[in-house]
Amino acid sequence: KAGVTQTPRYLIKTRGQQVTLSCSPISGHRSVSWYQQTPGQGLQFLFEYFSETQRNKGNFPGRFSGRQFSNSRSEMNVSTLELGDSALYLCASRDPLAGGLTTGELFFGEGSRLTVL
């Protein structure tokens, strides 16, 4: 079974631009979430999608947005990029039927490393 696939793996943008990152979850996983990893702030939750609906959102400005498609693939977008948005963006998928009411195991992709100049 293929793992979580994120594209692109690396990208460089300049301040003020926007960026779109893509995530293909493990086949059969309908729940997708995004995390930002930086040396200063560590791993922080961005948002979670299930069946094309945002279920939860972290404490990030409105410049950060996402969506999920009917095939469970997800994209996140960051508009008006700032230097502080330089980070590794991780996507994770989960089978909501696993784990019952508790948070089930998340399967992470290798991430998209964004550098903002």
Add this chain to the structure above:
Amino acid sequence: GNSVTQMEGPVTLSEEAFLTINCTYTATGYPSLFWYVQYPGEGLQLLLKATKADDKGSNKGFEATYRKETTSFHLEKGSVQVSDSAVYFCALGEAAGNKLTFGGGTRVLVKP
């Protein structure tokens, strides 16, 4: 809100040494607790988990026990190998969903 505090690294050990990484948490309700590991150049992967008080998670020789009375979930391994060199993250999860709150991570370096 929820928070996780884990010991800062780096932790440098010799092969076959005993490893402990401390993790304490603050949460409302009854969260699930996790240890994730990030090997060099790879994504995060679940190492072990515990979903209720006194549960012990174990995998690959690593163990951690969910201690509600001390709000802790310390990671231990009796004899580390060079291949255990990685960054270890303690995390807690809310009752449902994908929102994990992570600790800052502890880098472990095992020397031959």
